[in-house]
Amino acid sequence: MLDSELQEPPAKVRRTAESPDFSDKVSRTIAVCLRCRKKKTKCDRKLPQCLRCVKAQVPCISIDPLTGAETPRSYLLYLEQRVQSLEDELARRENGVGSRVNMLAAAVPGTAATTAAAGTASYSSPGGAGVDVHSKSESQAMGYSALVKSDLASDKVVVPASELYIGSLPGVTFAKLMMTALKMKNLNLAVEPTRNMSTAAPPVVHSAMLPPKATAEQFLHIYFTQSNSQLPILHREVFLRKYFEPIYGHWESQLDLGALVPRSRGHQDIPRENTWFYNYKLYLMQMLNGHGHESELAQNISDSMEVPLQYHKPLFFLNIVFALASLANHLQYVSTISELFKTSAFKYLEHAELGDDPLENLEITLLMALYSLMRPAVPGVWYVLGKALRVCVDLGLHNESTDKADKTTAFVKERRRRLFWCTYSLDRQVCFYLGRPVGIPEASIKTPFPAELDDSLIREEETVISDYATVPGRGRTSITIALMIFCIRQIQLEVQRTLYENEELPRRFKDIGEWRHYIHSKLERWWSSTPKHSLDTACGFNVEYFTLNYNHTRLMIDGLSPTCYSLTKDAYIRVSEATRNVMGCYTQLYIKKAINYTWAAVYNLFMAGTSFLFAVYHCDEVRARHSEQDVKKITGHCVVILTLMRESCSAAQACAEMYHTLSGAVLKLRYGSAPGPERSEPLEESTSTSTTLENRMKVGAIVHEYEQEELASAEWAARWPDQGFSPEDPLSLVNLYPGNLDVFFEELINMSPSEAHTPRENTAEAYDVGTNTREGKKVLELIQQVPGEPIWDQFFSSNEGRSSFS
Incomplete structure (x- = not known):
């Protein structure tokens, strides 16, 4: 017997998991799992998962020694199963039986084939190890077969999504x-590619015609209640006196621009015939006499009209504010209206910047930055805002401890504070959203917040008060909104530095968990101080922006971050x-x-x-x-x-x-x-709606408004009709x-x-x-x-x- 065995070569022995030397072979070739390595515990190196990972109910991960990639241990079983299934498929093809669809369906959990075979199915690896399909870890390994797709183009199989559960x-x-x-x-x-809106050629944009007075007052109402309340770039009373009244005359609308709008102070007695709008309208009507309401002719007359220099700066400020107001509620207006106003404003930019007041020039820069923040423009907001930051540093607005700040009047001091914190808020907003470094470090800032006083109480001619910060407030004003926005920007910066820029934790916190508790408490205190209804804001501000900033900051604190x-x-x-x-x-x-x-x-x-x-x-x-x-x-x-x-x-x-x-x-x-x-139902608005709105933009509608005794809201600024969108449906x-x-x-x-x-x-x-x-x-x-x-x-x-x- 022994002689015969020596004479004939022995049959090849197929090792299985039960073979006495199989486990030794595996233990020498299969690496320790990543979890056991991190915890420095002994790994049993079993397949498809080690016992410790099974108990912890986490994937058992190995490191590929060649690529360094992290790979689930069950992936080895998947590879063995795939090789075996492909070998079986080749065998079936050679015999002319079987179907690739049946094989794939049998591998997808939840399909009829899988269900039918669930009670008896078992799997033998190329090594011959029988594995029970019913075990949880094995089901996960078997699930990888759902990712199997024929490598042969002639036998491509697509499984409908309704049959997949992976x-x-x-x-x-x-x-x-x-x-x-x-x-x-x-x-x-x-x-x-045409669906990418950025590839579309930009439309030719003309300057806007000067809107009727009632429409202008509506735009100013939107700007001062929704935009300037967050970023008080402009002093309301100064703006009305210097820029609005030379063009339109005395404010007549019943719309409030804030908590207090006293018209007895600061009003200039400018005769109606001396306002620019009166002469502009008169000239336009004379030139159109006998030509009806031809839009192209009226637009050409408006564009070629020679404007006296004294109105250039007011027209810049008015038109840029009109543009910002239309963007603040841009969904209510036709898409081109803000571009029209911006084009009109920048016809007068050169003269507007010629003044000798550096703070006024900073106002211009911030208004430009705000526009480019809302709508794409060249140069982008990053570069315009960079200019504003440099001007703030040059003027020392970030540091009130200098001698220069002490020599200013109370009005100028308050104006400097407002402009600095507006620049600060814009900078922090952009950097927080896009993860960019801030322009002025927090440690360099030594300027207090502006006073919580209505603009009507902060007067240029004031000589008794040396600092409005010492004047007690009289309840909430539009500046209250701005102060809350400044505070949330400070909190957001702290979140960004700690979680997204990996700055070292302050020593008073023992770990990141304690810091999170602190920043959550700080955020909650801010949230509890915010008004919860627009009627409580003194100017009708949309309080959803408080809710939005609060929850966005919560997401940045608790969500994924580089930390x-x-x-x-x-x-x-x-x-x-x-x-x-x-x-x-x-x-x-x-x-x-x-x-x-x-x-x-x-x-x-x-x-x-x-x-x-x-x-x-x-x-x-x-x-x-x-x-x-x-x-x-x-x-x-x-x-x-x-x-x-x-x-x-x-x-x-x-x-x-x-x-x-x-x-x-x-x-x-x-x-x-x-x-x-x-x-x-398409998502986009219907063509008929868009066409109707564009027709309302025709200049003839504006001219028609000029001819009315009572100037109502212009049709060319028509609001979007109801889109039929319901939050419930x-x-x-x-x-x-x-x-x-x-x-x-x-x-x-x-x-x-x-x-x-x-x-x-x-x-x-x-x-x-x-x-x-x-x-x-x-x-x-x-x-x-x-x-x-x-x-x-x-x-x-x-x-x-x-x-x-x-």
């Missing part, structure tokens, strides 16, 4: 969903609450047609919407708090508003498309609902399940497996810097990149091709 797999991370949505968005833009790429369960819950409120604020602002900073709205909406989906995707407690219908409604609002904002910010179109796809995928994966029926405007959801999952399946292996942790110590994960980092990068890059190109660069200040 969200529970450790390899399908939220980062991978975002990358797939981004890939699809880029493909859409490549196929349909923390992992979230705890409580953090997920706080993020979901904050993001839901942010999107709710923009819904209310859209209904009121009161969205002003369009780029900030797009950036905030995309960040909030994506962070909300991130929390829904990862946290069971968040899903328990939000039903499927809640998520549909919240994400539907976000898609609708992003889409309808694409005219004012080109980044909105791409963000809307990507978020639409991403929200549909998350709803499918986490709530398992089937895609809904396609809806035929976003389904009327958007199909929450995009038609390309099947294509999305096909792209998801086709992604390289290495892209899927981005581990995540959800442990109690997840706020510690040492447990940051790659997925959180990738998600944060994508959230900032998708809207950030096109917004920067459109609003902040110095590229030519857009409207220019020069």
Whole structure:
């Protein structure tokens, strides 16, 4: 017997997991898992997961020694299974039986084939190890077969999204969903470049005709209640006396511009026939005599009209304020109106800047910066704001401890404070949203806040009061709004420095958790001091902006950041609450047609919407708090508003498309609902509506207003009609399940497996810097990149091709 065995070669022995030397072989070749290595504990190196990772209910991750990539241990089983399945498929093809569709369907959890085989199915690896399909870890490993797609083009299989359920797999991370949505968005833009609004040629824009007095008063009301209340660049009483009255005469409207509007002081007795508007209208009517209301002729007459030098500066300030007012409520007006007013203003810019008052020149610069913040212009707001910061430093506005500040009057001192803090607020706002370094460091600022007094109480001719800061206030004024905005900018800067610029924690805090408790308390105190109704603001200010800043700051504190790429369960819950409120604020602002900073709205909406989906995707407690219908409604609002904002910010179109796809995928994966029926209602406004509004812009309508005895609100500034958007029914405007959801999952399946292996942790110590994960980092990068890059190109660069200040 022994001789025969020696004479014949032994049969090849196939090792199995039960083989006595198999475990030794594996232990020498399979690396220690990443979690055990970090915790410095012994790893049993079992497949598909080590025992410690199974108990902790976290993915068991290994490091590839060649590439350094993090790879789930179950991926090894997936590779073995894939090799085996392909070998079986080749065998079936050679025998002329079997179907690739059946093989793929059998590998997808939840399909009929999987269900039928669930009771008896087992898996033998190439090594011969039998594995029970019913075990949880094995189910995850088997799930990777859902990512299998034929490498042979002749046998391509597409599984409908309605048959896929791959969200529970450790390899399908939220980062991978975002990358797939981004890939699809880029493909859409490549196929349909005309949908990218930034590629459209800019329209030819003429200067605006001077609006009727009643319309001018309406614009000033909007500016001083909604814009100047946040950034008090202009002193209301000085503005009316120096710029409004020489053009239009005495203020006649019943509209209040603040808490107090006394007309007995500062009013100039300018005869009506000496105002520029009276002569402008008279000249225009004479030139049009016998020609009817021909728009082109009236526009040409207005453009060629010679304006006396004494009116150049007032016309600059009036027109730029009209432009800002139309942008503050830009959804209420035709899209070109602000550009018309800006063009009119800059006809007189050169003369406006010739004055010898440096603070007035700073006002001009800040108004230009504010315009370019709301609407793309060249140079971008980053460069205009940079000029304002340099002027502030040159004039010493940031440091009141100098001798120069002590020699000024109370009025000038108050004016200097206001202009500095306006510059500060704009700088902090831009830097907070886009993660840019601030222009003037906090340690260099030694200028107190302006006094909480109405403009009517701060007088140029004052000689008794040396500092208005010593005068007691008389309740809330429009400056109260500005002071609250300045305070939230300070809080936001503190958040940015600590969480996004990795500055060292102040020594009074032992760790980042204690600092978070402190900053939350500080934010809550600010929030409790803000008025909760517009009637409490003394000027009708939209209090949604307080709610918006509050919740956006909460998101920045508790959400993903370079200091923390992992979230705890409580953090997920706080993020979901904050993001839901942010999107709710923009819904209310859209209904009121009161969205002003369009780029900030797009950036905030995309960040909030994506962070909300991130929390829904990862946290069971968040899903328990939000039903499927809640998520549909919240994400539907976000898609609708992003889409309808694409005219004012080109980044909105791409963000809307990507978020639409991403929200549909998350709803499918986490709530398992089937895609809904396609809806035929388009998101964009109808052509007839747009045409009607453009017709109302014709100059003939303006001339008709001039001929009326009582000048009513001009039709050329007509408000947008109701779009039919209801906060309770976003389904009327958007199909929450995009038609390309099947294509999305096909792209998801086709992604390289290495892209899927981005581990995540959800442990109690997840706020510690040492447990940051790659997925959180990738998600944060994508959230900032998708809207950030096109917004920067459109609003902040110095590229030519857009409207220019020069």
